[in-house]
Amino acid sequence: MSISTKPPPVATGTGISRLYLARGLRGFGDGFAIIILPAYMTAHGFDAVAVGIVATASLFGTALLTLVTGLIAPRHDMRALMLVGAGLMVLTGIAFPNVEHLALISLVGFVGTINPSAGDLGMLVPLEHAMLARSASDRERTRVFARYSLIGSLSAAAGSLASSLPDFLGSAGIDNVSALRWMFYAYAALGLASAVLYSGLPRAHAEEKRHAPLAASRSMVYRLAALFCIDSFAGGFIAQSLLVLWLFERFDLSLSAAGVFFFWSSTLSAFSYPVAAWLAKRIGLVNTMVFTHIPSSVFLILAAFAPNLYVALGLLLLRAALSQMDVPTRTSYVMAVVTPAERPAAASVTTVPRSLASAVSPVIAGALLATSFSGLPLILCGGLKIVYDLALLFTFRHIKPPEEQL
Template sequence: MRVSIIRLYVARGLRGFADGFAIIILPAYMTELGYDAVAVGLIATASLLGTAVLTLGVGMIAPRRDLRLLMLLGAGLMSATGLVFPNVGHLVLIAVVAFIGTINPSAGDLGVLVPLEHAMLARGAADQDRTRVFARYSLIGALSAAAGSLASSLPEFLTAAGVANLAALRLMFYLYAALGVASAILYRRLPTTQAQQQSHAPLGPSRRTVYKLAILFSVDAFAGGFVVQSLLALWLFQRFDLSLAQAGLFFFWSSTLSAFSYPVAAWLAKRVGLVNTMVFTHIPSSVFLILAAFAPNLYVALGLLLLRAALSQMDVPTRTSYVMAVVTPAERPAAASVTAVPRSLASAISPAIAGALLTTTFSGLPLVICGALKIAYDLALLFSFRHIKPPEETS
């Protein structure tokens, strides 16, 4: 199982690298085609809605299917997305590909492959190691996304070498497809593994807990949808005239700070608990985001956003570990999916709203709304789950 975990880590790194440049290339590509912020928001919504539908379907069948096969199918869909996306130009067709495909406008823990990888990782991790395993998984994903952010500047180098700008952007989508193939090769080498067979519903004794978590996580995701990284990049492009290379550098450092917060989160969770770690690192990050909306210049805005990045993702490995801890092993694939799907659905609503808000006189309004809603979510999570402890905190 240790070898399988390493292969999952590597696959997560490849996908993280792909997402790292895709979230920046997507708004640049849409802008090059002549579309505005509203259109970018609509495509982000279509992508997240499709992710939710697909993740729900996979989560419901995963307890009775070979996880390895499902991951291979997901990697195949990633490759197909990268091949088709740059060959469509009409907004409706782009929306269809975004809905069906795997382009993720919000780099992180959303996507059809995420709950499958979570379930397989949880199978091989003891209670005392589980948070650390997920922290490493998130660390690798974030560092890879940081490297992918730097790679988003490649079109500018290609353009300087004589390649048309639109063609250079399309090449990045083909690279995305190639990384999907590489992920499939890694998944193919995993052992054939089925989740535990069960004759009852995918969720059993933990159903009420999972549904409560799913509702709260959807509030967090709805808030996050106002500043998905594609739209945050667009805000920086429009508000401060940031170049593609500069945006890539910023998101590199943003992802790097997020990456190194993951092992800190695992260390902190052992001392203050998973729920406390989620809440008391999240609230300050939301305050920094709200302040960034009122930043008088680029340097202040970037500084506040980097401070936010250092704290905002510390709830990712702790949240995943907590969900896996408070359900039975047989429920883990369904729990991962059921908590992920509302996140995708909720986050799919707000980008379209945010895209419209970016065109108003106060373009920082999506940042303010996001921060305020996230603070409300954190307080609700603390109130609802502070007494429900995972096994490692009760032993």
């Protein structure tokens, strides 16, 4: 089975560059925002339960806004919706440092753009995906998404390092709360800069306005979303905070060493994206997703039995070099096998359930970490991901994107 979906391009190479730069700005802001938010709340006397409430509100708000955006995008100008998203980013950065009651902070988290997870979620994601897919040729689409993911990961890593800026400002005589407030204002400034970039894009509707958000490809998109939920549910067992906790408790890893490890882990993941694009041209998108993911899951399972810290970190770094290669290929595949009118909806419908599924498993993982064998979350994650990979291969191996028909 094959589907050809290529419409006339809606943006030039300059338009793609604007989307790349906007992705970098957003990634940099998200990189420090998800770290300074709990620090800001703690500085105001809130406990871990309150931080969890705000994180949950942000996660569900992000999912809802992403879903709504994907459903309404076919009937509206995508550039206008991007400007709305950038405006929300500005308002989020202004609102957070000016509210102190938990209910108001939770409300800002729900309607705002700060994403408490490490993945790229939010209303701008399906819009950028759809615009990029229409702006690139079939042969270049996967490479375009690989660069998009690379820029996002590297900018988020840089943003994480920038979260230490309040400590430096403190040494200059600025109190900690004020320094954190200025970081939120910097987040708002990044939203404003993103709006400027989006304003230079051409106007673009997903396709004919009378079309339903999901029509011909509805069944296929729902099947993909269901499989992606399994993958995200599995990933929640080793959310970054839980993996850090496991390394702390199992090997007594120091905080500074953990920071260095996760920086390099993120860097390896980022540079795996262009490799994924190169590989996809040779063995196909689905094969690239599956045959890089399975070895990464095996490395994760082996790490649960590692006899010492160095072996564990080595296995986890090997996993990091492979585990994210399905990110650009997965996005490219979804954009390729649906019609142009369905792309925004397909992006949101396959993204939102992942965020919701990944919010369930950390609670279970926390309980498993307290058992006599703390490596159980790693084993469950690896095992479920292998099941997902095999199911994906079995279900979609015959559905080819346009470039694999040539």
